[in-house]
Amino acid sequence: MGIVDVRQPLGEHQQQQQQQHHRHDDMQVLKEVAPDLPVVPGPLNDYRQTASFNWKQLRVVLEDPEILRVKMNLWRRLDADPVFAHPKVTPTVEEQKRHVSNQLKHFVGKDLIPQEVHSWPYKNKTRFMMAINAATSSWNKNLSVKWGLGVSLFTNALLSLGTERHLPFYEAVWENRFLFALVMTEVGHGSNTKSVRTTATYDPKTQEFIVNTPDFQAAKCWAGNLGKTCTHALLFAQLITADDTCHGLHAFLVPVRHPETLMPYPGVTVGDLGEKIGLNGIDNGFVMFNNYRIPRENLLNRTGDVTAEGEYESCFQNPEQILGAALENLLAGRVAISQESIHDLCTAVTVSVRYAAVRKQGGPRNAKEELSLLEYPLHQWRLFPYVAAACTFKVFIGDFTDQYLELVEQSYKGAEMKDLTSTASEVHAIVSAMKPLITWTCASALQESREACGGHGYLRASVIGSMRADHDATVTYEGDNNVLLQQASNWIVKHWNLAKQDNTSAILEVSPLGTLHFLINGEEKLKGRFSGSNVGDVMNVHFVKSAYEWLMCWLTQALDTELQRLKSAGLDRFTARGRVHAFYSKPLALAYGENNVLCYFWEKLRTPGIPSNVKHVMEHLYLLFGLWCIQRNLVYFYRGNFANGSQMADLIQEACQSVCHLLKPDIVAVIDAIAHPDSVIKSILGRADGKVYDHLYDAYMSQQGNMDRPSWWKEVAAKPQSKL
Numbered sequence: 001m002g003i004v005d006v007r008q009p010l011g012e013h014q015q016q017q018q019q020q021h022h023r024h025d026d027m028q029v030l031k032e033v034a035p036d037l038p039v040v041p042g043p044l045n046d047y048r049q050t051a052s053f054n055w056k057q058l059r060v061v062l063e064d065p066e067i068l069r070v071k072m073n074l075w076r077r078l079d080a081d082p083v084f085a086h087p088k089v090t091p092t093v094e095e096q097k098r099h100v101s102n103q104l105k106h107f108v109g110k111d112l113i114p115q116e117v118h119s120w121p122y123k124n125k126t127r128f129m130m131a132i133n134a135a136t137s138s139w140n141k142n143l144s145v146k147w148g149l150g151v152s153l154f155t156n157a158l159l160s161l162g163t164e165r166h167l168p169f170y171e172a173v174w175e176n177r178f179l180f181a182l183v184m185t186e187v188g189h190g191s192n193t194k195s196v197r198t199t200a201t202y203d204p205k206t207q208e209f210i211v212n213t214p215d216f217q218a219a220k221c222w223a224g225n226l227g228k229t230c231t232h233a234l235l236f237a238q239l240i241t242a243d244d245t246c247h248g249l250h251a252f253l254v255p256v257r258h259p260e261t262l263m264p265y266p267g268v269t270v271g272d273l274g275e276k277i278g279l280n281g282i283d284n285g286f287v288m289f290n291n292y293r294i295p296r297e298n299l300l301n302r303t304g305d306v307t308a309e310g311e312y313e314s315c316f317q318n319p320e321q322i323l324g325a326a327l328e329n330l331l332a333g334r335v336a337i338s339q340e341s342i343h344d345l346c347t348a349v350t351v352s353v354r355y356a357a358v359r360k361q362g363g364p365r366n367a368k369e370e371l372s373l374l375e376y377p378l379h380q381w382r383l384f385p386y387v388a389a390a391c392t393f394k395v396f397i398g399d400f401t402d403q404y405l406e407l408v409e410q411s412y413k414g415a416e417m418k419d420l421t422s423t424a425s426e427v428h429a430i431v432s433a434m435k436p437l438i439t440w441t442c443a444s445a446l447q448e449s450r451e452a453c454g455g456h457g458y459l460r461a462s463v464i465g466s467m468r469a470d471h472d473a474t475v476t477y478e479g480d481n482n483v484l485l486q487q488a489s490n491w492i493v494k495h496w497n498l499a500k501q502d503n504t505s506a507i508l509e510v511s512p513l514g515t516l517h518f519l520i521n522g523e524e525k526l527k528g529r530f531s532g533s534n535v536g537d538v539m540n541v542h543f544v545k546s547a548y549e550w551l552m553c554w555l556t557q558a559l560d561t562e563l564q565r566l567k568s569a570g571l572d573r574f575t576a577r578g579r580v581h582a583f584y585s586k587p588l589a590l591a592y593g594e595n596n597v598l599c600y601f602w603e604k605l606r607t608p609g610i611p612s613n614v615k616h617v618m619e620h621l622y623l624l625f626g627l628w629c630i631q632r633n634l635v636y637f638y639r640g641n642f643a644n645g646s647q648m649a650d651l652i653q654e655a656c657q658s659v660c661h662l663l664k665p666d667i668v669a670v671i672d673a674i675a676h677p678d679s680v681i682k683s684i685l686g687r688a689d690g691k692v693y694d695h696l697y698d699a700y701m702s703q704q705g706n707m708d709r710p711s712w713w714k715e716v717a718a719k720p721q722s723k724l
């Protein structure tokens with residue numbers, strides 16, 4: 001066990017919030033979650049000296065110290081264990097899979113997740129698991145994906161979709177005997193899950209389901225762990241009863257390989273998809289079933305069951321629990337992916353900003369010294385908005401996750417359905433906008449950071465390249481980003497009529513979490529016009545807040561108007577929706593995601609007890625993220641007549657540069673507040689000591705064989721000249 005016990009239960013959120021006010025000054029807490037950084041003379045240290053606030057205090061405002069504690073302790077334990085060490089050169093694909101599979105075995109068996117966690121209340125348990133997952137993902141994304149699919153997400157799904165009879169599977173997974181794959185996608189169907197074609201037909205004579213893959217397009221594919229290592233599939237298939245009635249998609253526990261030999265069972269054709277463009281430690285696979293029989297009890301039967309005689313029964317006596325199950329399954333994975341992506345975003349900017357502080361390049365004629373890249377306004381504009389995004393996302397995901405888990409817990413406890421239904425729809429919309437916003441922002445931050453580190457950023461040892469490749473899949477799996485955005489915008493636009501009717505109480509009712517409150521007095525808000533005349537008029541948090549409210553109303557109204565126009569022109573609902581996606585729905589859903597981030601951060605800023613200098617830098621981060629988003633959405637402010645002429649665009653541009661300039665003395669300390677430890681980041685360019693050139697030297701010199709003459713030198717060397 002490390003210095004801090006990861007196993008200590010997490011406190012109730014309210015208690016934590018109260019305590020959090022005092023955490024900024026609690027030296028013991030700060031020591032645990034924000035250990036001192038090395039003091040090494042040099043540019044990075046110089047920039048640290050210019051900070052106007054204590055980075056440790058910012059760290060515990062941006063993230064719950066309880067969660068930080070769990071992560072820090074896990075990282076210490078992984079760092080101390082050679083099994084989790086990172087290879088120095090990229091192993092073969094096969095070796096990567098072997099390495100990660102061994103790590104997983106060790107991870108599950110290592111008591112990192114203590115027994116008692118399983119008996120904690122849902123919310124505490126899931127917060128803990130999510131913290132472990134995000135921390136593991138920063139250590140090795142392959143490991144966290146493998147663990148998530150095979151163990152933690154699976155067991156969560158099992159608890160919410162299954163019943164007591166499935167508990168032995170739960171135990172077997174935690175005891176390292178079974179490993180699962182979550183098997184939904186087929187060769188011919190991904191986003192449109194309702195149309196998957198694998199069948200599970202009930203046979204009352206033998207009381208079994210017969211699982212069948214009708215043709216290659218119905219072969220299951222892409223599932224992680226399926227390729228080489230899983231023993232079981234959590235399979236989604238169309239349930240058919242003996243009278244040939246199809247009851248829709250249901251989940252089944254399907255044995256795939258013998259746990260002791262890993263040989264597939266007869267009737268199962270299973271294999272690996274081969275090399276991918278990232279995440280090669282995961283064995284993504286395909287599977288086809290040929291009239292393969294499984295026991296009736298392997299149906300996860302919380303929401304629907306089949307009697308021994310073959311009658312289908314729906315279990316809708318308990319709607320709250322069904323709601324909880326549905327929410328849990330659809331959304332927990334997307335919340336976890338967003339948390340992991342924010343971790344990656346933090347690492348991307350940690351590397352590029354620390355490097356920019358140390359790296360000197362060019363400068364004015366006759367200057368004694370070259371300038372750090374950090375001094376260039378272009379470099380600031382390229383990187384600082386991503387730092388602001390990382391900080392605002394961190395606050396948003398922490399507070400939103402708590403609300404989400406609270407909702408699921410309430411639904412399990414059987415709380416009032418009416419309120420929960422509205423909250424469930426709202427949570428679904430929030431997540432459908434949040435995952436695309438966060439994963440795409442992280443993807444572009446990784447690219448920008450790679451470029452901002454120049455040629456050295458292209459070195460494997462910079463780590464940005466492998467992160468970029470491994471992160472890439474997050475925009476596709478657990479719901480393709482573009483498809484998810486359609487779901488968010490559909491939910492928003494259907495409430496525009498409430499704004500038109502000025503029906504505040506109905507808006508409050510459909511949006512218990514407040515993300516549609518911009519609709520209150522929506523039509524009135526749309527009459528707003530830009531009246532700023534100097535940079536101070538846009539460089540304030542109130543401007544950002546009200547500009548975003550106007551933007552949200554305009555985008556919602558514009559989508560509604562366009563949909564009505566297309567419908568009046570005779571288009572059916574499906575076709576009309578398809579037409580509006582590119583220019584109306586997508587910008588609306590993304591702006592909704594941004595607005596939610598701004599609103600949650602705004603609330604955090606109002607939390608009593610935040611030290612004033614910490615609050616001050618947080619206001620700058622809020623401003624920068626908000627202005628950055630406004631700048632990207634400027635076209636809508638002009639289309640909707642909020643602004644005319646060049647004034648608004650000019651002032652926003654000036655404000656963006658000014659906030660970057662204001663943030664410059666603080667930026668290295670902001671990075672310190674969100675940076676993971678060096679052992680987690682593993683980048684020679686982003687270490688806390690700022691000794692970039694020393695680490696580069698070591699990297700050049702320690703690369704095995706890099707100064708040896710190649711064994712194939714004779715093939716390419718000039719042939720000896722004849723002396724004649």
Ligand SMILES: Cc1cc2nc3c(=O)[nH]c(=O)nc-3n(C[C@H](O)[C@H](O)[C@H](O)COP(=O)(O)OP(=O)(O)OC[C@H]3O[C@@H](n4cnc5c(N)ncnc54)[C@H](O)[C@@H]3O)c2cc1C
Nearest residue numbers: 182183184185189190191222223224473476477478480482
């Ligand atoms: C690394 C990785 C791991 C994965 N792990 C798993 C796993 O463990 N289990 C599992 O079951 N699956 C897994 N998947 C599969 C993943 O869930 C699917 O790839 C994803 O759901 C998208 O489906 P698809 O690939 O069929 O794309 P499609 O649905 O065919 O989409 C292709 C493109 O068309 C667009 N598109 C689709 N529908 C529409 C529409 N209605 N309107 C407009 N545009 C549309 C999408 O935006 C996308 O860009 C994994 C995928 C990857 C890459």
